[in-house]
Amino acid sequence: MKTDANVVHLNKVAPEHSPTSPAGRLPVALIQVRDKAAQQLKQALQGLFDNADDTLFEMADRAASNAEQNAFFEAMRDLRLKRKTIERGFLQKVFESFNTLNQYEIGRPAPQVEGVSFESLSLVQDDVLEESVALDAMVSRVISRDGVSLGHLTTRLNAMISKKLEDKTNPLGPRVLCEQFLEACEGLGVEIRVKLIILKLFEKYVLTDLGELYAAANQQLVEAGVLPELKSAPPARRQPGRSASASREAREEAAGASAAEAAGYADEGVQEVFGALQELLSQVRGTSVLPRREVPADALPISSNDLMRLLSHMQQRLPASQVVDDFDLRNQLENLLSRASAKSGKARVVGEVDEDVINLVAMLFEFILDDRTLPDSLKALIGRLQIPMLKVAVLDKTFFSRGSHPARRLLNEIATAALGWSAQGDEQRDALYQRIEQVVQRLLNDFTDDPAIFSDVLAEFIAFTGDEKRRSELLEQRTRDAEEGRAKAEMARQQVEQALNERLLGRTLPEVVVRLLQEGWSKVLQLTSLKHGAESAEWLAALVVMDDLIWSVELHESAEDRLRLLELVPSLLKSLRDGLASAAIDPFVTSEFFSKLEAVHVQAFQRFKREMAEAESTAEPVEQEVEDRLVELGVGPLLELPPVELDAPAEAPAMVEVVEEIVLLAPGETRPQEPEVNLPDDDEALQNVDSLRVGSWVEIQEDEEHKLRGKLAAIIKPTGKFIFVNRTGMKVMEKTRMGLAVEFRRGAIRLLDDALLFDRALESVIGNLRKLKGT
Template identity: 75%
Template structure:
């Protein structure tokens, strides 16, 4: 290959190219290096992102607080949403770096020579310092391992480009690759702890393969005739586990260490085996010892389990299905056919026992609805096959099979047994997942990741819909609570002014039926400390005074001054509350008659001259201000109607909410130190509970809100719809009669494994 011809042609071409156009600037050999490197880097990045969920989930599982756990979950979501942008941004930087290899921009100072101002210097922030230390450590590891291969690549690049490079400015060097990745991740809104975890993943999945990257790049340039005399050591081909395992040392709290994983897995599974060995033969049946019995291989066991799996859908009652017994029968047939006794190997037998005990706990768990236990129970064989294939099933909380089981159980938490289960979307989805596993899972665990992603997308959509309805329920309840508080304020105001008094019936009705609505509206809009509230109360006080009997001479003058403004305030208030106009007219006609009678009583008593002159002056002032005083024209005594119907307010006025037919019954009063009240106070928003309504019916619901002003506890079903509300005392009564039970929302598999380990330890010491 005529390398010189290519270089000459490139130099000639670069003088004709636009400064911004990368086309034609690189020799063919460098284009091949770039494209191969980009392809490998892309694959490595995909490996990073494919395993990021597992890592972050593992860290969330170990989180010591809700805030820390939420940070990891938010990071998982953010990383998923921005994955494509990060990949694109990273590869774009790599392509730009190659495009600039033959560009030397004259006149542009190099970064190392930039002028520095002491005014611009500042202390390095802690987060930035941690990030820098992590990057330096990553680069140092690559340099200590692959320095020779990188040095040869840099030398070969310098032989065919105009710009001179060193290892730090090599576009495939660990320094620039780390910077490109960090720049591509700049849009992630994550804490430094999460960023360090992502950098660790980048070190494992991208920088960890630099030896292969440099070897292939050098090989491509050697084939192109670029410095073939330089000899590099062959790259070490490292075995990568299909599913990574993360362990954590005490020295680096919160950061997953991706080394020594296999050892960690073996330690967990080995500890479980030790517990099984110590109880075998006492608390657990010992395997039958048959002379000359041959253990079957794990592959043979997988074939037997697949045979059983295909017939699993026919199992009607999973609680009667004994996996070990079924497997023993198949082994007996195989032994009879081959003429040699066959048994399960010790390791595989331990796996079978562990999975069987896990599902015994699951099928006995009171948190799972009975109708869904039958579905989940059919997953026993697929889960056993996964455990045989991959022992990390017992040690890794983010294992796809475990997560799938946990997600199904979490979604089923609010599910209520019902007659039309087959029509319920959640039931159908779980049934679909179970059927897919029974039909399609042979020996490739990747199906669990696929089904997990599908199921989480389904539950995510359902959760978003339920959260929206749940928020509407909370908003409505908070609005009702405000209305209830306002209603109590109005009740108090009415009872303070009316209770124990004898007043015309029409006035009592007007205040209770009409003015109470005006007071409610005023209280809700302006509050009880507002001028508007005080004005509404004053109007009510004025009305009560205006219809009460008065003997003092000054009362007539006050009544003359009071009535016009009073009537105006009453009309405006009732109009603002949209009170029925017909009823308003009827009230006012009766009110006018009351005021006429009041003036008539004053007319029977001869007024003193001073009072008469005051009345005349008031009438003159009113006429000048344009206020009409129609009540001054009083009818003759014989025209006055009979005395109005009077009523004594002896019962406390209680205002009913819309749709309420009778006042709520008062709660049973419990002492403050009652244990049941402590149980109620331990409830948290989001807690799932089960109410035993009667002998046959149970209600599962979630505490959606505690409305503090009214003391109400509002419960919703899994769709977010309100199904129940109770006061604190009423809930305590339910606890006292054992009609309410808290549902454990911890991860199902983890609870089952914890229970199995606890039981094995008890059996060991018994």
């Protein structure tokens, strides 16, 4: 064995890949293995990136939608921009993994590099799960193909270093390389399906040649005297006369021709999720949930094709009036098999894999039919899809793991559309109910063994719900606009009420003035507030007119006030007429108001003349200015005032004292009374309200028998109102934050879970199986 070396030569790879810090002292032979492996890995990565564009372009060319096509084009662009960064990051991690081979890591837990564990199987993070399953599948294929060579390499490395290695922690092992590549790709902003394709390309261009890499590394170490007695299997022989570049070209050609294979890689990888589910089922078999079957010793399992025929037989004979709660798929199938066995004289049972599928689908539908989010009236319809869904699952195990599976999407789309459905009147006439019934009946009648029917039915159902959604969104927008308009009107009304009460409450004024302000000028003020706002010059001018009117009917003793009144009345009457006309007040009502108001003003002027006449009779000086102004004033009947008789008392106008706050309501309108409750901010009911988002669905208990479903369409900020609409977009309820909290507290309102139905069902099944496993 050669001596250790402190100098590391990296010129064969690239200077940017040198380690960032000095490593533990590595043997020269190990450094040579590292450098040669890094060179091969770099060339393989270049092949990956050189062909990634072609693969992604073909995927984009076959995309089913513009959005999907754009996702692939964006991935191509992102990959080009970050190619160098990914290459450099990957090779840097390869060097770092070698540099730590002679370094102990004190106090650091061993890395968890195992495959998918049942405890970590979470449907909340489907992307992570699919990525992990894909990685496990890739590693398994390398181990099954090149496991012996890898094991010998690990043994030789252990003979040269102080830290104990295993195949899964070998710096050139498939798991470490895959994880390092994933870490280097963290900066890619791509969807999981694109990442899975890139992983497939990594397997095709990098992992495929690991056997040659291991063979070369083992040979290098044998030549260096490291365990020469350990005989490694020779690497797979290439065809005579075939160069390395020719081999690479063949792989590239194969890769280009198998873009569809890369696209289907997600299916290939996530099928292993079904294996994880099977393992969970096996651990609870024999419990009350899955009692063990009493199988005769000579019983033969039927094929999946035979099972499909039995299911089709049940499907065609499923009664239209079948009560879902009374239908037990497993018992029905068992009875059919028993009758078939009796006729043939041979005991037949369902195979273990198919039995697991049956159990999983039955558990899923048990959740679905118990789900409180799904309307009871539609459960019977959706429950009839159990056999078609089971047949799909028998044909394609990715039904359990691929969110884009057409059958799974159809179930989710139906449940999403049904979220806002409420049974009212004749449900058979409801368009959504009829469409779901048509979907169910078509699948029962036409689905035999070709799952393509689900794609067709899904497309038709999405088109139907899309039309409904567009209509409801249009009406919903109108509802929002109307409510926002109402909120602005309510705010304006409150501002006017405040202005009126500040000026009138507690005062005694002529009845005509109070009525004019409350019934007429209040509308002028509301209109001004809506058009110009409560801070505008127009609003302030309208308040001045109101203040002047009130002042004009009060008693005034000083000559200055009398002169001001004489000056004010003509312009005041004009402002009042113009304002009431702009608010479209009934002209007959306006005429009545002015007739009575002028009488009030005339009485005031008559009082002025009487006082002047009394002053003359008592030889008191007459206020000549006031008298001249009365003569000059040319307003209506003031020039035609009858002669003043000193003994004739002036007729007093009808007066009214404003003792209650003015509330502006239309005839027959009432203001809803909110509950006089003040809940603390940490109250659970208030937290439920605050967790609502626009689009959230709730179920409203109208009375003991009737329930209504509503979607939060808007939260009107000026009034704090929560506006709910039904699935057609029509308003069904409005509540304040506190009023809504009270309804939550007494159980009259319940938040509906709008997460995808199938995903929630599968998550529940996995959670229940885990619990049973732990008991």
